[in-house]
Amino acid sequence: MIRVSLSDQAYSGVWGDNALVAFESDGAVVHYSGDYPLRRIQQAARQLQSQGVVAASLEGEGWSYERQWAFYCGFATTKAAVELKWASIDEDELELLNARRRSADWVRQVVNATPEDMYPEKLADEALSFLNGIAGEHISHEVVVGEALAQQGWAGTYNVGRGSSRPPVMLTVDYNPTGDSNAPVAACLVGKGITFDSGGYSIKPSASMVTMKCDMGGAATVTAALGYAIEQGLRQRVKLILCCAENMIAGNAYKLGDVLTYKNGLTVEIVNTDAEGRLVLADGLIAASETKAPLIINAATLTGAAMMAVGPDYNALFGFDKELLMKAQQLSDLVNEPAWPLPLEKWHQSNCPSYYADTANSRAQKGGGMGGASNAAAFLSRFVDTDNSSWVHFDLASCFRDSADSRWSAGATGLGVANIAALLL
Structure with a gap:
């Protein structure tokens, strides 16, 4: 399970200027600065999933309810189930994320059949x-x-x-x-x-x-x-x-x-x-x-x-x-x-x-x-x-x-x- 953290700073380095995802020794960092940050987070999750990542743990600061849901939308895949551990947030928001995911996963199950x-x-x-x-x-x-x-x-x-x-x-x-x-x-x-x-x-x-x-x-x-x-x-x-x-x-x-x-x-x-x-x-x-x-x-x-x-x-x-x-x-x-x-x-x-x-x-x-x-x-x-x-x-x-x-x-x-x-x- 890969650790995924957030950064509000633009990335410049070996992964390419303005990269959405940068890999470090202890996991991956999503750089969401710029226009439409939720779209950028979703794109980053999609990049991770397309590289074969099927299990992720959202960790560190900045993982609001909306940002975690955006990550899930990009991380979910058609063929295989993915494992996603939510970041520590308010208990009510955690229940809401789980309920929303159950509904979205059910929609995927029946529509994609x-x-x-x-x-x-x-x-x-x-x-x-x-x-x-x-x-x-x-x-x-x-x-x-x-x-x-x-x-x-x-x-x-x-x-x-x-x-x-x-x-x-x-x-x-x-x-x-x-x-x-x-x-x-x-x-x-x-x-x-x-x-x-x-x-x-x-x-x-x-x-x-x-x-x-x-x-x-x-x-x-x-x-x-x-x-x-x-x-x-x-x-x-x-x-x-x-x-x-x-x-x-x-x-x-x-x-x-x-x-x-x-x-x-x-x-x-x-x-x-x-x-x-x-x-x-x-x-x-x-x-x-x-x-x-x-x-x-x-x-x-x-x-x-x-x-x-x-x-x-x-x-x-x-x-x-x-x-x-x-x-x-x-x-x-x-x-x-x-x-x-x-x-x-x-x-x-x-x-x-x-x-x-x-x-x-x-x-x-x-x-x-x-x-x-x-x-x-x-x-x-x-x-x-x-x-x-x-x-x-x-x-x-x-x-x-x-x-x-x-x-x-x-x-x-x-x-x-x-x-x-x-x-x-």
């Missing part, structure tokens, strides 16, 4: 097991699988998943620490759980499809966020709804030109089977609205357009409640998980017109056309009771890296978990 191993029912089982391990005495759940989805009117999840040999699932988890079965639901979380996305008949090219095991990142993120919030002392009733499916091609798969009728009566023409995430989320948002929760949060790896707009280091935020959006952005800064609001107004709902239904699920153009991320958010807004609930949509542009870079290993990052947990708290 192969799509053969992480299918809809398995994702639901893993989410339930994770939350039961944290607060099982306060948790109840309901699972709706396969044809039962159609019978209950969950049109989006059923139709997106019906082409797979492995059935779609809607999982509802009720975390109720009050002990009162009539307690109001304070918040509802909804996650997109597409465990593999071929694009359906609007099939993706191989280069775009190869990482589509990440398309259940929204479901993983909201599940981990609930777990992390519980570990921080969440005492209000919260419901979690995961809409899980594989978007596959088969003789019984849903098709371009199909029209789906949702439980709220809205009809949707399918003009792009690769715009499937919004179809399953619509079910979850209807169910969330039925709880009358004053706060509804959904998360999804929804659009490439959001990634084009904010890049891989930010999540995109949408909603009609500007005060809530500002709060979400402020909390993202507080927990060092950058997020940024993008445009959304009621009139965006008319940007995906249909001759045959109330709306289309996209536009028949590459990427959904101009303003694709806003149009997708507007589609979701049609299924939220925004008159009675404040709603925020996280388009998770930063929750997954297709390949390793200077700060992150390939795969899931966990970005968004702490931001959503902070909103719950």
Whole structure:
């Protein structure tokens, strides 16, 4: 186990001027002076890990909570577990670091799993097991699988998943620490759980499809966020709804030109089977609205357009409640998980017109056309009771890296978990 200490002085010497990491006889020193010190610390941890270091002990002065977490983010790896000993800090902060790491590690475990191993029912089982391990005495759940989805009117999840040999699932988890079965639901979380996305008949090219095991990142993120919030002392009733499916091609798969009728009566023409995430989320948002929760949060790896707009280091935020959006952005800064609001107004709902239904699920153009991320958010807004609930949509542009870079290993990052947990708290 290598000892790692911090220095706020720029390095000049045998390891190169302004080196992030310098090695000494008793370990390594991270030099974080300069712009964006947390990014520099994360880059230094990534350098150590890429050189084969898999066990580190953070020692000496200067290791604040934020700096230790930045080091962990760079040190965590895709293929192997790493061992990290936190520096001596306040006991409460130590508990918070451990809880945050448990949530982030769980996200990595399920998002990075192969799509053969992480299918809809398995994702639901893993989410339930994770939350039961944290607060099982306060948790109840309901699972709706396969044809039962159609019978209950969950049109989006059923139709997106019906082409797979492995059935779609809607999982509802009720975390109720009050002990009162009539307690109001304070918040509802909804996650997109597409465990593999071929694009359906609007099939993706191989280069775009190869990482589509990440398309259940929204479901993983909201599940981990609930777990992390519980570990921080969440005492209000919260419901979690995961809409899980594989978007596959088969003789019984849903098709371009199909029209789906949702439980709220809205009809949707399918003009792009690769715009499937919004179809399953619509079910979850209807169910969330039925709880009358004053706060509804959904998360999804929804659009490439959001990634084009904010890049891989930010999540995109949408909603009609500007005060809530500002709060979400402020909390993202507080927990060092950058997020940024993008445009959304009621009139965006008319940007995906249909001759045959109330709306289309996209536009028949590459990427959904101009303003694709806003149009997708507007589609979701049609299924939220925004008159009675404040709603925020996280388009998770930063929750997954297709390949390793200077700060992150390939795969899931966990970005968004702490931001959503902070909103719950």
